[in-house]
Amino acid sequence: MTLLEIFPSLRSAMTPRLDPAVWPDGTHVDDHGRITVAGVALADIADQYGTPSYVLDEMDLRGRCRTYREVFPEAEIAYAGKALLTRAVASWVTEEGLALDVCSAGELAIALSAGVDPRRIIMHGNAKTPAELAAARTAGVGRIVLDSVTEIALLASSLTRRQNVLIRVTPGIDAHTHPAVATGVTDQKFGFPLAHGQADDAVRRVLGQPRLNLVGLHCHLGSQITDAAHFATAVHLMVGQMAQIRLDHGLILTELDLGGGHGICYRPDDPQLDLSTLAGAIENALDEACARYRFPRPRITLEPGRAVAGRAGVTVYRVVSVKHITGGRTFVCVDGGMSDNPRVALYGARYSVALANRHSSAAPAVVTVAGRHCESGDELAVDVELPSDLHPGDVLAVPGTGAYHHSLASTYNAVGRPPIVAVRDGRSRELIRRETVEDLLRREASR
Numbered sequence: 001m002t003l004l005e006i007f008p009s010l011r012s013a014m015t016p017r018l019d020p021a022v023w024p025d026g027t028h029v030d031d032h033g034r035i036t037v038a039g040v041a042l043a044d045i046a047d048q049y050g051t052p053s054y055v056l057d058e059m060d061l062r063g064r065c066r067t068y069r070e071v072f073p074e075a076e077i078a079y080a081g082k083a084l085l086t087r088a089v090a091s092w093v094t095e096e097g098l099a100l101d102v103c104s105a106g107e108l109a110i111a112l113s114a115g116v117d118p119r120r121i122i123m124h125g126n127a128k129t130p131a132e133l134a135a136a137r138t139a140g141v142g143r144i145v146l147d148s149v150t151e152i153a154l155l156a157s158s159l160t161r162r163q164n165v166l167i168r169v170t171p172g173i174d175a176h177t178h179p180a181v182a183t184g185v186t187d188q189k190f191g192f193p194l195a196h197g198q199a200d201d202a203v204r205r206v207l208g209q210p211r212l213n214l215v216g217l218h219c220h221l222g223s224q225i226t227d228a229a230h231f232a233t234a235v236h237l238m239v240g241q242m243a244q245i246r247l248d249h250g251l252i253l254t255e256l257d258l259g260g261g262h263g264i265c266y267r268p269d270d271p272q273l274d275l276s277t278l279a280g281a282i283e284n285a286l287d288e289a290c291a292r293y294r295f296p297r298p299r300i301t302l303e304p305g306r307a308v309a310g311r312a313g314v315t316v317y318r319v320v321s322v323k324h325i326t327g328g329r330t331f332v333c334v335d336g337g338m339s340d341n342p343r344v345a346l347y348g349a350r351y352s353v354a355l356a357n358r359h360s361s362a363a364p365a366v367v368t369v370a371g372r373h374c375e376s377g378d379e380l381a382v383d384v385e386l387p388s389d390l391h392p393g394d395v396l397a398v399p400g401t402g403a404y405h406h407s408l409a410s411t412y413n414a415v416g417r418p419p420i421v422a423v424r425d426g427r428s429r430e431l432i433r434r435e436t437v438e439d440l441l442r443r444e445a446s447r
């Protein structure tokens, strides 16, 4: 008889704390102390598909889509494919009633090949090439979001029929996110600033083009925003601008796209954006702004990416070595790193980590989980508590990696990108296979 069978209460003491705010909905710990997602042990995924692997809980992702539909019943929810886009993901989100936001010909092609209705696609990009605009036109996408004076002229001159368009406006809001993802402030590359009349000028130019059918305005304040008040401010400014357009041009725009950027937590104590609070803030702001300007309520579009896909993902790694630096830190080195998760190096992102393949009753130790790449900044989690008996071969799991991990991955050090393994109802299937060294070699021109 094992100690656990005699003292079952020991199990909870030894089980890693898997906070539901951070881990996918379908996460549990089985009788062997292994973390399972949707009924599949992460250790089995490590054995079957290798490590590192991105694991994606299909029902978690679908559940987030449903929550958006419930919390914002009147809004259009367009999933931002830049967070994570595969054919399966495109199908799941559209089956759940979401539209899709794409920002390149590649994302558009994935969406179309998944059978997404082009009329439900919104095309973004601050530097869409002529070929990308042609692809969007040919596909018949529902909305193209105009981002520069050059683009307005280019699209107008290449259209043979009317195209619905939005203008991306920069409202000048600092949503206090990392500078690399702050897009609502005036001095950055996206959109036309409200400041200095640049947005007014864009409107004039678009209205001067008979083939461009201006239906609304778009703004995106940045990413990982946790305070709903910024979206309320955006509603006030954007409705004000729509009222000004009515005054100047006699045109009533009917659509207001507030972009995405809804923050999630990566660690249990991180703040996150509460969707009901967001819905209330947007509603109130719309009521006030529409009353103030006597403007008819526009239809709202939201474009969440991270908040739909982020928590559905977990990355599994295998421990390769454990190194104690005398007078320094303990490094737990794993077989992935900044090539599958550049967010730590890019934004100083912080993650939770858990031992996934067994119980451990060892005392916790504060360690740094480091990657395998040739940079000392290649760290996945700094100062996290993990059992002190970790050893090579153990499997570690990092939650919150569904968004901007696969899509940001690189092949640094000629390390192929990990597979995406979807889990549902106790079964796993590969959505994207691992990139092999052969794949990398195949891309080279022959000598």
Ligand SMILES: Cc1ncc(COP(=O)(O)O)c(C=O)c1O
Binding pocket: 080, 082, 083, 101, 124, 220, 222, 223, 224, 259, 260, 261, 262, 303, 304, 305, 306, 307, 403
């Ligand atoms: C125009 C636009 N919409 C939506 C998103 C999605 O952002 P997030 O994944 O933070 O919701 C982005 C990325 O920041 C974006 O640039």
Ligand SMILES: N[C@@H](CCCC[NH3+])C(=O)O
Binding pocket: 082, 181, 223, 224, 343, 347, 403, 404, 408
């Ligand atoms: N890549 C960023 C988000 C960028 C959002 C797209 N504009 C992140 O991982 O946080």
